[in-house]
Amino acid sequence: MSSVDADELRQLLAECSLGNRRSFESLYRKASGRLFAVALRCMSRNDLAEEVLQEAFVRIWHNASRYNENLSAPMTWMVNITRNLAIDQLRKHREVPLTDDQADLLIDESPSAHEQLDSQREARALERCLDTLEGMQRKSIITAYFHGVSNTDLATQLAAPLGSVKSWIRRGMERLRRCLES
Template sequence: MTQGRIAIKATDPTQLQQLLAECALGNQRSFETLYRSVSGQLYAVALKSLRREDWAEEVLQESFIRIWHNAGRYDVNLSAPMTWMINITRNLAIDQLRRHHEQPLPDEDSPYALEPQDERPGPLDQSVTAQENAALNRCLDTLEGKQRQSIIIAYFQGISYSDLAQQMQAPLGSVKSWIRRGMERLRTCLEG
């Protein structure tokens, strides 16, 4: 380490975990190092999704704001640090696309200015959601019983690990292990 800076490869999970932990404590130098290390990759993720540089830059900025504010919530047992940051960026890119697929407001002088806008998801939103749900269900079906059950209860029903361990009558360490391994298999399946 030189002058408070860490030289890391952008894909070194151990160093990224350390930087996130330091960001959670409010260390601005670690945040700068994290930004320099992964901003190129996160920008590429945003640009691939959005295909517009101005939107990708906006999403990148918002991603790092979220990373800074949520670094303390990062859980090494659930995903690799780069996966966690990519998911934040992807989700913000999806939000950006949804915002820009909304119909623009008509001019005040337009005869349609007072017509109510349909707030329901459009066909594109429904198609994307259906595809994402189908992929997730397909990947969930590949998990072993305890892994699948643990993930579904913990994430879709919002139950804490300790409550889940009591509900499943299993040691907390086993439940955490099932979830960690299941999440790794899900990530591999969804990325493949």
């Protein structure tokens, strides 16, 4: 989902929270395919997935005012509602406990809203601190750590002595550490 789509979904949720039925219809058209796929993956049957999807949209409509954009992206929020409903339905209708394989299918390993928010804050802080580094320190650290290039290969790419590259990285990492701690 692109940021333009996420912004549009945020706006539609805000309008839904005010009771705007047209916005709810638009939200349904834009999100129902993805949410149905989530429900179907959990339920493994079209008819049950359709029931979960319907209930999910009822909950989305009634709880749109509770959506908090600072905690999660709109699609993440709606996927969590759908997935939780599917899990509830599976628990309710299971006479036999879930097998390990079935339970594994239900595990959502995506980061929580709080983890995403923390990760965004950390990324912004790292970006800010990287911007304070001198040119060769910054370039060396980004190339070595974010692109996985060894110090030897980096020295070759930069046409610089290996000792200089190691110094740029060591000094740059020390400056990053101090910046991130402040």
